[in-house]
Amino acid sequence: MKAAFFVEHGEPEVMRYGDVPDPVAGPGQVLVDVHAASVNGADWKVRAGKYAPITDVPYIPGRDFSGVVSALGDGVKEFAIGDAVFGVCDVGQEAAYAEKIAIRSAIVARKPKNLSHTECAALGLIGLTALCSVEDTLQLKAGETILIQGGAGGVASFAIQVSKHIGARVITTASAANHDYVRSLGADQIIDYQAQDFTKAVSGCDAVFDTVGGDVGMRSFTVLRPGGRAAFIASGNAAPASPRRDVVALRPKVGRDRAHLERIAALVTSGAVRVPEITLYALSQAAAAHAVSEGRHLRGKLVFKVR
């Protein structure tokens, strides 16, 4: 099969496109013919060597996909060949930038008929991350105010909409070019972080969801009311130490499970959440897609149309 992969860590140009061995469905797994796979912020970090060094080469990145079941491993009863599914790989497994992927059937969900494969591929990891962060970790409630940092990004695009669906007031940061986009997602107040210091414009928030990290994450503590809570997904595997004793800093646990995927599908098919803006690439253009992702100023999602 064809795949996008790398054999050594480095700049986006180390991404290659070519032939690799087909995966095989093991016990409890389905083999999926991938129709679309998405680019996530973690992918370029894996490629650049910011996580643990790769040991198996060629290394195929990619954490979420949508496609059609083409073979069943031993013991798989809930799917049949030909079923359309979407999913997010187990923690520690990747390889969605490919024409086929073998994955544990228990963490795959049926693709809603009214969504395309590209739309479903775009929703997997960002939807899981937004739901786990906003609902499970921050436990955002109707009437509360949340500041979402980096509103135009993939996870934040989903998180803004989920927060509005809960009934919260949403403040978000974005560069001017993305203001119409984040407004269309439901943001009540938008801060052009390049022209205005958000710490001077915002105060008394019940919650913060930081998808940017670094200094932006650390300065976000100042906008919380006493008793407020902040969740961080771009500051490593642990939340940064809070400089305030009267607020909590949380690192969401993002489980990979069918229940959350079905909840994502239900939110989108009901119209409560719409699919983020998508820019399509071919698998052979993985280097270009990584360069855009690594630039940290993309809007919505980058998706590989595989077939």
Ligand SMILES: NC(=O)c1ccc[n+]([C@@H]2O[C@H](COP(=O)([O-])OP(=O)(O)OC[C@H]3O[C@@H](n4cnc5c(N)ncnc54)[C@H](OP(=O)(O)O)[C@@H]3O)[C@@H](O)[C@H]2O)c1
């Ligand atoms: N399970 C997990 O823990 C998990 C899952 C998914 C993602 N992540 C992490 O979460 C982060 C976000 O990923 P993503 O894919 O959602 O985002 P992304 O698509 O990489 O988007 C980045 C966004 O950040 C905005 N931005 C950049 N600098 C900013 C600043 N100083 N202030 C405010 N906004 C700024 C950009 O908008 P402008 O152009 O408007 O600046 C852009 O839309 C990444 O670090 C990723 O690795 C973690």
